[in-house]
Amino acid sequence: MSTAGIVLAAGDGSRLGGRAKALLPHRGRPLLHTVAEALLGGGCDEVVVVVGAFGEEVAAACPEGTVAVRNPDWAEGMSTSLRRGVEAARAHDRVVLTVVDFPGITTGLVRHVLEAHRPGTVTLPVFADRPGHPVVFDLADARTAAGEATGDEGARSFLARNRDRVRRVDCTALADAGDVDTSEDLRRLR
Template sequence: MLLAAGAGTRFGMPKVLAADGVWLHRAVAALADGVCDDVVVVLGAAVVDVPAGARAVIAPDWADGMSASLRAGLAAVDDAAWVVVHLVDLPDVPAEAVARVLLAARSAPSGLARATYGGRPGHPVVVARRHVAPLAGTLAGDEGARGYLAGRDDVVGVECGDVATGRDRDRG
């Protein structure tokens, strides 16, 4: 699932439009080439055509924040065994990082893994199906997904700093 619904206020425009759509195409390719069978792009502030092989989901309450976008995305992938959560504003994260984190989650007893960059937590984040409902239940609160993961000591960190910076782009 690619979260791409925000207005990009600090950036100056919705990030899904950044670089004439190049960020969107790179992120979708990272997910698809990182062995994700179903790529869902969550849109909101800007509705665009998504690349072939992906499907769009509109988050009607996208302006409420990332938790609203994540809720819409989780509802759209209700039968997935694993959910990979990625962000459109991470244009340097390649398929190799996605594949690493997915493999780690599949191997972990917890079914939870997230990319780290020089030890700093980032995206993608992978959750097993059994975490989807509890995670969705946290999305009404202030902490949202971040709080769900922070409250656990069984999230596997997967270092990806050798293939990407993992830094989001907040300024245009």
């Protein structure tokens, strides 16, 4: 099965004072590298990085094995980035969806959710019963979720409507599920 990773990295980082989260320093390099390398090392054949507000800078920082896809409609919400990413991944059988502000992502976490995935389901990692990333979709489900998404919700409503097909996989021991939204989160990142 061919697999594409999709990294949603188009936001303007308004809660961080207008900084590109993808370019935040993490372990001596941009946070985007940590996320992309976890996806590639965990089993993705390619990684699509959806860029927007800081498109040129983030695209220039994309590591080898990734392709930047521009989303000119990024200000309309995450749903537009989801659509762009899924469309760019259309040649693959399944997608692994994540956000760029997830410094705790690891190859082991990605590998675990991919191994747990079964066709016809959506694999959702949970951390102490809280849903998180990366989420694994068959391509058909990813296309449906992207087509139905509105505003800044991403795939949330698709997951809610298809609860019976969502496989919740406990990943609490595999990663710190915290994301980077505030200056306090940024201090924790270092």
